[in-house]
Amino acid sequence: MKKDTALKLGLMLLGILLSLGPLIISLGTHNWDIVAAVMPSDAELNQTQNLVTGLIDNQGFTADTFSLGSPTIQGNTIRVPAQFTSPFKIPITLESLTISVSDQGATIAQLRTESSVEIPAQGTVSITFVGTYTGTTLPTNPQISGIDNMTIEVYGITISARLSSVPGG
């Protein structure tokens, strides 16, 4: 009976040790600071913060982000080839991008990317904007006057933003 009681007590103590041990050890090594014991280390948090803040280039969208080529017209459809340099420091998928294009100071059309395109980190890709154009002559100096909508996919997360900025403006 005594042996059984001793074993019972021993196992009970073992159970308590296994349950409370990690709490005591962890708190003891973190100067009894529960927050420090639970939270990841400062180095890990800093690295994570740098990851998030470093996702986009410091300058963001600039005049150099897009460079438009010579437009072509077929019926009332206008196609403008463009080079897009991603300001993102991670690979993204550009799902869609809607821009306003002006020529000689006047907005002439709202164009949208023809298809989605995968862009490597800070990579440059060729894209084609398509839209309806009612003018009779080809624009001579097409410029992006504003980015209206942009939908990108980053790490499987779809982000749609309505913007009204003028690149470089």
Add this chain to the structure above:
Amino acid sequence: MGSGVLRSINWFGIVAGILVLTLPFMGAWLIAQAGTGAVTISTSPFDLSISFLGQPLQSSLVGLFLLFTKIAFVIAGIFLIMSSLFPTSWWSKRLFGFGVMRPFGQVVYLAVLLVIAALVANILLPSVLVGLLGGAGGFQISTLVLPIVFIVVFVVSIYVIYKLFSRLLAKISHETVKSQLKGNIILTSIFIATLVACFLVYQRIPAPSTGSGGTQVNLSIPYVSGTTTSTIQIGNTLAVALPITLSLTGIFWVAVATAVVCIIARVYQGRYLSGETTERQETRKVMKLKPTEKKVLKLKAK
């Protein structure tokens, strides 16, 4: 080894012991993902791996808790094997009881934790996020009432399920088996009660919360397993769609099988302890009796 000795071994206990011993080293039971690698969480009662955009995040306290759970399972596995090899020894019952219900407890604990976490996230988090993003929003009365509804339904469900099981239990004549099953029934009742409470509360979840700034948060986290898409809309300027995937791995089902084998082993061991051992104890008692007392016993038996 003689056939008598082989027959006295609790083979279910041996299998359960080996499974309990190896379970901590098999890998994650559950994998949760937000997006495709934006946030990845692989977890089991023995390991937790969180990575945010590929950057691992660790908590010292959680890590130690998991390490100690691993150690507890290793000890429990060894105890199970030892007590199954010598089921009639005086220490067998204590060592066996130390770890036999651990896998079952962990399986139920993980499932209950997942359901409650999903419920809390689905009901409370949208209001909190709207409050943070849109300025207004915050908690709604119906949102605060829901946890109370959950607790009431949970307690009532446990009572009803336990009563139902108890009726079934009354039909079992073997006392040891009955007492051992009682513990399992309590845990099962808690699990079923959680599911019932979650289901009933889920029916009352309000429409996606909308703050005064036009911020709309539609948070949807799968219950235990599945894929959902949560959305956050801030006015007309920004919309974010976040797919969340929760999947139970094959190891979880190995854990379920381990829990089942442990329960079978427990029932089997119980029969030994109450049957064969009691018989031996009685024989030993009779052997210790004086010749006159033995005669009295024989007369009584006649």
